[in-house]
Every structure is written in structure tokens, then in C-alpha cells.
């Protein structure tokens with residue numbers, strides 16, 4: 528078989544870890560029961576596996592198992608958090624605060640609520656991608672019911688100051704939701720010290736299976752109410768009906784456990800590889816790092832290359848390396864990244880960006896190969912556009 532390109536698109540999705548797959552397989556085969564079946568062994572086995580996975584996931588974020596609601600992924604978790612809170616608290620207020628650089632799975636539910644009569648504040652970010660905490664505090668009004676700020680950005684990897692945001696929300700008695708799809712297993716998350724009320728998670732960004740996620744919903748101090756968005760058999764205490772997907776749930780817990788076990792060593796390894804890539808690329812002139820230089824995921828490198836069309840660059844890299852320009856959802860369209868525009872970039876610089884997402888299965892040899900190929904491609908594109 529011919530050589531496949533080096534995979535550096537780990538913010539879009541990741542290859543499942545073999546250890547995760549091995550943990551899942553028995554739940555496709557002999558332990559196939561429905562965890563809601565209470566009258567026989569098949570159901571009990573599945574229920575026991577779900578219970579154990581729920582505990583693992585709860586412990587990973589310092590929550591309790593009753594606060595874990597399984598969903599089909601972070602998109603659904605975000606929808607459930609935002610629409611669920613809006614529907615449960617609309618009598619109290621109809622104002623929600625979020626950020627311009629959020630994932631579309633947060634922005635679109637907010638825009639939908641806007642059409643229903645809610646008011647949404649889309650906070651700007653600073654040129655480094657971080658929100659201004661004083662702007663957040665000033666935006667809070669008596670009718671604000673929810674603040675939704677992501678933990679780690681999927682395009683530029685920037686880490687928002689969750690504990691500070693949680694403190695402000697707590698002081699003003701406003702619920703705090705965070706989309707932690709890119710953060711779980713990569714940085715430590717603690718719903719208690721960070722005062723997080725709702726948190727969205729997904730498995731497939733951390734070497735787990737696609738199609739499984741979690742919404743954490745706080746049960747004490749305060750007890751958060753959400754209105755279910757999918758109704759049926761009353762699973763997940765009526766908050767999210769539908770037969771639980773046991774193999775995916777088992778795989779999710781295994782993926783999180785592995786990521787946390789290896790968090791420190793893996794962060795260091797990723798940082799080393801990313802530094803090597805940036806040190807090589809930054810020798811070229813007019814190449815810029817997007818997002819805060821250190822407050823970011825260790826595996827993320829997002830750059831703009833002045834005078835080079837990002838799409839052409841990605842095309843030139845394609846045989847050697849699989850990367851994208853930003854969010855997978857918008858990379859099929861021609862619009863420039865809303866995240867890079869929010870940083871204050873011109874449209875042309877936003878169009879000349881590329882996102883490297885390094886992950887568990889990358890090696891330093893691969894990164895060296897990518898660096899050399901990227902430099903050659905950039906130089907030839909610049910020569911071409913001049914002549």
C-alpha cells in the first residue's frame with residue numbers, strides 16, 4: 528500500500544487507541560445487553576459496565592456519578608446545556624453570554640434562542656484569543672441566566688481562565704457552562720474548584736470512539752435544572768432518553784482514564800514536538816502564531832503565512848501531511864475562520880492560516896518531515912505568486 532499522509536488533524540478527531548477498542552469489544556459481543564433491562568443477566572452486565580464508566584468519568588472532573596448525562600457527543604451536550612437551561616430558567620431571565628470564538632455547536636443554539644426572543648451577548652476576545660474578564664463581568668445583567676465559555680479552543684487551542692470565569696459567575700449567581708470537548712484529558716478539569724455548573728465532553732478527540740459524549744450537570748450548590756431536549760423512555764433521569772450505547776460509554780471511560788494517566792508525560796512530549804515545528808517554521812519571514820503563545824493546548828499550532836493562500840498550502844501539503852485550516856465544519860466552505868477574524872486578523876491573513884493538531888501517535892521524526900515539507904511548500908507558493 529502506498530504511504531498515507533502524516534495525520535496532524537487531531538483537533539478534528541483522533542485515531543482510536545487500541546486499548547480503548549479492546550475494552551469496547553466485549554460489549555459488542557457477549558455483553559450486548561440493554562443496561563435498562565432489569566430482569567436478566569445481560570442487562571445487569573451492561574448496567575454494571577455503564578455504572579463503572581459513569582464513576583470513572585465523574586471522578587475525572589471531580590463530579591458525582593448522578594451528575595453525568597450521556598449524550599451522542601459534545602454537539603448534543605452543548606445543545607442540551609444551552610437550550611435546556613434557557614427553557615428551565617426563562618421565567619428568571621432571557622439573557623445569555625457567550626464568546627465570538629466558540630464552536631458552532633454553542634454559537635448556533637445561541638442564535639436559535641435569539642430567534643425565540645432571548646438576548647445573546649457575543650463577547651469579543653483579545654488579540655491573543657483570551658476573553659477580558661472585566662468585560663465578562665460588565666456584561667452580566669440581572670436577567671442573565673447563563674454564561675457559556677469554552678475551555679480550549681478547537682482552532683487556536685487557547686485555554687480560557689475557567690476558575691476566574693467560574694468565580695465571577697458564582698458571585699453573580701449566573702450559571703456557568705463550558706464546552707470542554709478539546710480540554711478533557713489534556714488539561715486538568717475540576718468542576719468544584721472551577722465552579723463549573725455544566726460541562727460538555729466528547730470521546731473522539733481523546734482517542735475514544737465517535738458518537739459518545741457527556742453533559743455534566745451540577746446537582747448541589749446550586750442544583751441546576753435543565754429541560755430535556757430528547758424525550759422518550761426516561762433514561763438518564765428523564766433528561767436524555769434513548770438506549771445507552773454501552774460499548775461507546777465503556778470506550779469513553781477507558782479513553783479518559785488513559786489520557787489522565789499519561790497527561791503529564793504526553794503534554795511534555797507534545798510541547799517538545801510543537802516547539803520543534805514552530806522553531807523550524809518561524810525561520811521563514813512573515814509567519815505568525817495565532818493565539819496565546821503559552822495559554823494553549825500543547826498539541827496545537829495555528830499559524831498564518833502572509834502572502835500564501837491557506838487552501839493552496841493545505842493542498843500542497845496533502846500528499847505528506849493531513850491538516851486543515853481550522854474547524855472541520857467550516858473548512859468545506861470558503862468563509863474565513865470566525866475565530867481568526869475575532870482575533871482581529873484581516874480577511875486575507877485569516878485565509879492564509881493552517882492548524883496543526885499534534886497527537887498521541889505522532890513522532891518527532893514525523894514532525895521533522897512535516898517541517899521540511901511545509902517550508903519547501905511555503906517557499907514555492909511565495910515564489911509562484913510573485914512570478
Ligand SMILES: *Cc1c(COP(=O)(O)O)cnc(C)c1O
Pocket residue numbers: 538539599600601602603630632677679680681706707708709728729730732738739740
Ligand atoms: C469537536 C468539538 C465539538 C463537537 O463535538 P462532537 O462530539 O463531535 O459533537 C464541540 N465543541 C468543540 C470545542 C469541539 O472541538
